[in-house]
């Protein structure tokens with residue numbers, strides 16, 4: 001059976017796994033290795049391309065993948081499987097074998113030698129080799145952590161940098177230290193909204209527009225709100241800049257308004273059409289004490305609840321102390337916070353932490369809006 005492998009980027013593997021589940025909710029995956037997710041399901045070419053265009057945590061896909069564990073097997077059978085993969089391919093043309101090593105080395109394995117071997121098999125099967133402009137690319141990935149080598153038709157590329165790199169906070173026309181890492185912003189939008197749709201993502205406290213830029217450049221309609229008119233003007237500037245080289249037909253609204261009164265701040269056309277909410281509330285210098293900080297979050301959640309679509313999710317980013325065994329919020333108590341979440345009508349599904357620097361990490365909380373409010 002033809003299998004598809006998703007190879008994840010290494011910057012936050014658990015978050016990348018969650019992103020795959022969010023973007024491909026109807027596909028069953030098994031974990032071959034932390035950075036290799038495998039499925040027997042069919043995923044159409046268009047969906048693969050769209051998923052890659054959205055994702056921050058996916059490196060590439062390998063279609064009709066063959067793999068082996070170097071601790072358990074020799075490469076002979078692997079080459080036999082690749083011969084089958086190439087002979088059963090419906091197309092012939094020029095190919096290039098691209099190689100990638102992830103999570104360290106595999107002793108005694110040269111991906112370059114293996115690539116040459118696979119290139120020779122491809123030629124035997126009636127193809128030619130063209131490294132510059134091939135009709136098809138074959139991907140060969142060696143994962144040092146699991147000692148697994150995988151090979152298949154490459155969808156995507158082996159580029160090291162996520163497509164968000166040109167939108168790093170310091171590159172933008174309007175910059176404030178509150179800006180999120182665009183990779184994390186992009187991934188959060190995907191966790192909250194799932195696959196692309198005609199609805200909109202809502203960012204009720206948009207600041208410099210970090211979530212909005214990522215949502216719009218992947219083709220999602222976006223509603224962004226901020227109380228501070230300087231932020232609204234700056235976010236607009238950033239969004240126009242980020243959209244310069246994108247031809248997505250996206251709609252967006254960016255408004256000065258109060259996150260705790262979204263009924264009023266958000267255009268009516270989007271009421272009921274919000275597929276997900278991303279929330280990065282103020283903290284530190286911006287916040288006015290712990291209680292108010294939590295109250296602002298709950299008021300925002302309750303307000304968002306009245307305009308979101310059924311099944312909309314929320315991603316909330318909270319600053320925490322890094323590398324603690326338990327969660328230590330920088331502002332407020334975690335137990336108090338989880339109780340408050342329940343009483344404001346959201347159910348926490350899962351959370352992950354993302355390192356920022358020695359004294360700061362971010363907790364990424366995924367929650368769903370529930371109908372009942374629990375006390």
Ligand SMILES: C[S@@+](CC[C@H](N)C(=O)[O-])C[C@H]1O[C@@H](n2cnc3c(N)ncnc32)[C@H](O)[C@@H]1O
Nearest residue numbers: 179180205207208210226227228258259280282
């Ligand atoms: C941490 S910053 C958001 C940073 C943003 N994620 C970015 O990438 O730039 C929080 C933002 O919330 C805004 N804010 C605070 N209270 C608000 C309220 N009641 N309604 C709307 N925005 C609010 C602040 O003006 C600030 O821009």
